[in-house]
Amino acid sequence: xxxxxxxxxxxxxxxxxxxxxxxxxxxxxxxxGAIYLFDMCLQQxxxxxxxxxxxxxxxxxxxxxxxxxxxxxxxxxxxFLVLHYLTKADKEGKFQPLDQVVVDxxxxxxxxxxKLPDLEKLLRHVTEEKExxxxxxxxxxxxxxxxxxxxxxxxxxxxxxINKINVGARVQSAAFCSADQVSSDxxxxxxxYAHGLISDYIPKELSDDLSKHLKLPEPP
Amino acid sequence: xxxxxxxASEKYRIHLRPATLRDAVxxxxxxxxxxxxxxxxAPVGRFFTPAIRQRPGALEVSFRGRILRGEEVVVxxxxxxxxxxxxxxxxxxxxxxxxxxxxxxxxxxxxxxxQPLERDFDRFIRATASFARFHLWGLETVPGPDAKVRGALxxxxxxxxxxxxxxxx
Numbered sequence: 002x003x004x005x006x007x008x009x010x011x012x013x014x015x016x017x018x019x020x021x022x023x024x025x026x027x028x029x030x031x032x033x034g035a036i037y038l039f040d041m042c043l044q045q046x047x048x049x050x051x052x053x054x055x056x057x058x059x060x061x062x063x064x065x066x067x068x069x070x071x072x073x074x075x076x077x078x079x080x081f082l083v084l085h086y087l088t089k090a091d092k093e094g095k096f097q098p099l100d101q102v103v104v105d106x107x108x109x110x111x112x113x114x115x116k117l118p119d120l121e122k123l124l125r126h127v128t129e130e131k132e133x134x135x136x137x138x139x140x141x142x143x144x145x146x147x148x149x150x151x152x153x154x155x156x157x158x159x160x161x162x163i164n165k166i167n168v169g170a171r172v173q174s175a176a177f178c179s180a181d182q183v184s185s186d187x188x189x190x191x192x193x194y195a196h197g198l199i200s201d202y203i204p205k206e207l208s209d210d211l212s213k214h215l216k217l218p219e220p221p
Numbered sequence: 222x223x224x225x226x227x228x229a230s231e232k233y234r235i236h237l238r239p240a241t242l243r244d245a246v247x248x249x250x251x252x253x254x255x256x257x258x259x260x261x262x263a264p265v266g267r268f269f270t271p272a273i274r275q276r277p278g279a280l281e282v283s284f285r286g287r288i289l290r291g292e293e294v295v296v297x298x299x300x301x302x303x304x305x306x307x308x309x310x311x312x313x314x315x316x317x318x319x320x321x322x323x324x325x326x327x328x329x330x331x332x333x334x335x336q337p338l339e340r341d342f343d344r345f346i347r348a349t350a351s352f353a354r355f356h357l358w359g360l361e362t363v364p365g366p367d368a369k370v371r372g373a374l375x376x377x378x379x380x381x382x383x384x385x386x387x388x389x390x
Contacts (some may be wrong), residue, residue, distance in 0.1 A: 023235040037322035054371035060251040152387035160382030
């Protein structure tokens with residue numbers, strides 16, 4: 002059983018007879034394969050996550066399903082995936098057209114990313130660009146990427162607070178420190194937690210750079 | 222939680238039959254706190270459902286002689302639940318069958334058989350039912366606020382924050 006966004010998918014099903022498909026693309030953090038849902042009609046990318054816990058099964062109507070899995074399809078920022086290819090191509094250190102950057106023998110379905118609308122606009126967050134003979138050329142910019150990721154961290158922190166997610170990494174004892182101390186520690190826990198969530202979508206090296214950029218203390 | 226489902230190989234595209242989303246009929250789902258090592262029809266409506274009792278603060282049922290306590294969990298309003306089933310591998314098997322046959326008859330003539338079209342590898346999945354709520358069961362007690370599945374249900378709102386576009390400077 003899974004839970005994709007409701008109204009969205011129902012609308013999508015009215016508009017067309019095909020165009021929703023699951024494909025395997027790279028996981029931008031691990032470099033391994035992961036399943037994504039692509040909507041070819043609305044040109045949107047969804048990430049699939051599976052909730053798995055030991056010793057669970059489903060009863061579904063008059064049947065039993067031994068794996069108690071619950072799949073989630075949630076909208077994904079395609080820039081994380083494109084960034085995976087940009088950082089790889091950066092080793093060559095030059096401006097390149099996007100269709101030469103997003104190339105993958107292991108996951109040939111990556112060409113679907115190039116069809117996403119507004120991708121050019123999104124690329125401004127993480128690249129320098131040049132236009133020659135009305136063709137666009139891009140080069141990864143670490144500086145811009147870190148600024149973009151910092152905004153993502155802030156946005157995620159706000160959601161953690163709204164959803165009252167318990168981010169406490171350590172037991173806090175108010176008796177031993179002043180009120181200010183408590184709240185600044187708490188703030189740091191939120192940054193660290195948000196940094197951890199974003200780090201699931203970027204390579205390790207970039208995650209370390211982001212940690213420095215956010216002035217997070219080295220983990221003990 | 223980790224990503225994925227090992228079904229799809231790198232090349233495959235698994236097409237979701239969109240009409241099945243529209244036509245999916247609501248199903249009754251129970252998430253049990255134990256592993257039942259079977260995937261098959263079961264007379265849930267004969268043995269399990271009629272035994273569910275409403276007690277103060279929880280639903281109660283017994284399964285294999287153990288007391289389960291649980292409650293109804295509502296799928297967050299921005300989501301819809303679907304039960305999906307992969308279609309039989311007909312297309313894929315057809316493709317592979319041809320390939321093996323050609324391998325057998327290859328001897329001698331050296332003629333190269335054309336590769337099956339890429340779409341031969343594509344597969345189809347369809348929604349067989351929908352759900353907006355399910356019953357969550359715990360052994361003896363109702364799963365608490367820290368239960369993993371409850372945490373999982375907050376994931377979509379966090380994912381939205383992580384993946385929403387940020388403003389440009």
